[in-house]
Structure formats: structure tokens, C-alpha cells
Amino acid sequence: MAEKIDVGLEFAYRFLHPKHTVLVSCIDNSGRANIITLAWSMPVSRKPPLVAVSIAPKRYSHRLIEETEEFVINVPTIEIVNETLYCGSVSGRSVDKFKKTGLTPAPAKIVKAPIIKECIAHLECKLHQKIPAGDHTIFVGRIVAAYANEGIFKETFDIKKVKMIYHLGGDEFTTTSEEIIKPQNMP
Numbered sequence: 001m002a003e004k005i006d007v008g009l010e011f012a013y014r015f016l017h018p019k020h021t022v023l024v025s026c027i028d029n030s031g032r033a034n035i036i037t038l039a040w041s042m043p044v045s046r047k048p049p050l051v052a053v054s055i056a057p058k059r060y061s062h063r064l065i066e067e068t069e070e071f072v073i074n075v076p077t078i079e080i081v082n083e084t085l086y087c088g089s090v091s092g093r094s095v096d097k098f099k100k101t102g103l104t105p106a107p108a109k110i111v112k113a114p115i116i117k118e119c120i121a122h123l124e125c126k127l128h129q130k131i132p133a134g135d136h137t138i139f140v141g142r143i144v145a146a147y148a149n150e151g152i153f154k155e156t157f158d159i160k161k162v163k164m165i166y167h168l169g170g171d172e173f174t175t176t177s178e179e180i181i182k183p184q185n186m187p
């Protein structure tokens, strides 16, 4: 048996990584759009369909989501990992991340915030609940529209066709293999 070694508590959350990384798009009241990269997101309810994202109050996007009470979770693939790291490294207070990255805003179906065209799947959300949690705020969104690129999703993603981005920590990412494991010998 391997010996258990303590790690610094500031890195302890990385035991829960790699985490599926998403690009959240949001807008301010005047319609100016922004993108924030998030590793901390998760589904939290099926009926109603709710998802949670955890965002630090110092992020510009935090203010936008409080202001407009809506956001879109966009699923990027490894082809846009550079843009994904960029959107998680600079603030929309000082730059237009759509312009700078070349990512394309396109109208969403229900919310005012745009979707990011280069992403493969989109969850349009309206703010359902806001929960302070330490140095972050958990925004729970109610999914009001969900759609993906044709041919890549049928109840689950076709991982032979799409390589999503998983954050290890810092500027390190990984992706999925093409292997699908279906356990046959449960105890």
C-alpha cells in the first residue's frame, strides 16, 4: 500500500481535477458581451434542470451575471485551448475577448447573452439562485435551452468525434481518450 502524503491545502482542490472546462458567455445591461473560462461547474438538478458555476466576486463576469441574471455555458474543444486559456487569463474589464480571440458571438435562442459559435454545445441559463461560498459565489442557473452541433451528441457525447478540455491546474490541460469503459464484473 502506498504511503499517504499530505499536500498543501491551497492545492487540495486539484484532487478533484482534471475538470471539464467551459466558456461562459454573459453580457452587461448595455449589451457588451464577455467570456470567462471556468473549471468549476456542475449539474445539480435534473427536474428542474439546474447547473451551478462557481465564480469569484472579483471577476468582471460576476458583475455581469448579477446584473443581467443570465449566462450561457459553452463547451469548447481542444482546438480552441489557446483561446480558452486566454479567456481565463485576462479580464473583460480591459479587453473585448471576442475581438481579441476571434471567437464568434452568435445569437442565443432565449437569453440575451450570445453563444460562442466555435463551441460544440450550449446551455442557456437564467439565474435561479446565488449562494456565497468563501471567496467564490455559486450561481445556480436554470437551463432554458440546450443544443449541440449535429452528429456529436446522442444521450452522451461521441468522444471519438469531439475532444473536450479538462483543466489539471495552472496552464495545464488534458483531454479524453477514445476508450469507453463499461464495467462487466461488479462485485
Ligand SMILES: Cc1cc2nc3c(=O)[nH]c(=O)nc-3n(C[C@H](O)[C@H](O)[C@H](O)COP(=O)(O)O)c2cc1C
Pocket (backbone or CB within 6 Å): 021, 034, 035, 036, 037, 038, 039, 040, 041, 054, 055, 056, 058, 059, 060, 061, 062, 084, 085, 087, 088, 089, 090, 091, 092, 093, 136, 167, 170
Ligand atoms: C482553466 C481555467 C479555469 C478557471 N476556472 C475558474 C472558475 O471556475 N471560477 C473562477 O472564478 N475563475 C476561474 N478562472 C479564472 C477566470 O477565468 C479569470 O480570472 C478570467 O480572466 C476572469 O475574466 P473576467 O474578469 O472577464 O470575468 C479559471 C481560469 C482558467 C485558465
